[in-house]
Amino acid sequence: MSGALRTMKVVEIDSELAALVPAFLARRREDAQKVRDAAAAGDFETARSLGHQMKGVGGGYGFQPITDLGAAIEAAAKSHDGARLAALATELSEYLNGLEIRYV
Numbered sequence: 001m002s003g004a005l006r007t008m009k010v011v012e013i014d015s016e017l018a019a020l021v022p023a024f025l026a027r028r029r030e031d032a033q034k035v036r037d038a039a040a041a042g043d044f045e046t047a048r049s050l051g052h053q054m055k056g057v058g059g060g061y062g063f064q065p066i067t068d069l070g071a072a073i074e075a076a077a078k079s080h081d082g083a084r085l086a087a088l089a090t091e092l093s094e095y096l097n098g099l100e101i102r103y104v
Contacts, residue, residue: 008100013062015103024061025096028054032092035073039085047085048077054092065095 013021031050038047054070069092076084 009095009098010100010102011062012102012104017061018103021061021101024057025099028058028063028066028092029096032089032096035092036086036089038077039082039089042080042082044077044080044082044085048074051075051077066092069095 031054035047035050038044038050051070051073054066055074056067056070058064058066058068058070069088073085073088073092076088
């Protein structure tokens with residue numbers, strides 16, 4: 001089995017959210033890049049705001065790790081930890097790229 005297959009994370013999502021989830025995940029992919037860019041620029045307020053937003057929405061869509069990563073991004077931004085922000089942005093991207101969605 002390839003490494004990519006081993007890292008896939010299956011997430012079961014209510015089928016009523018099927019029309020919303022692809023756009024939601026696309027926005028989170030954009031957010032990961034925005035956090036990475038903000039970290040590189042030392043723009044901790046933008047990173048904090050993005051983290052706060054993710055913290056508030058991830059669990060509502062059934063993606064608790066997005067909520068958890070959002071909280072960590074918010075905390076890293078508050079402490080002006082650019083290296084941690086970059087690492088968290090990478091972690092978020094890897095999580096998103098490793099998802100397999102099953103609608104139930």
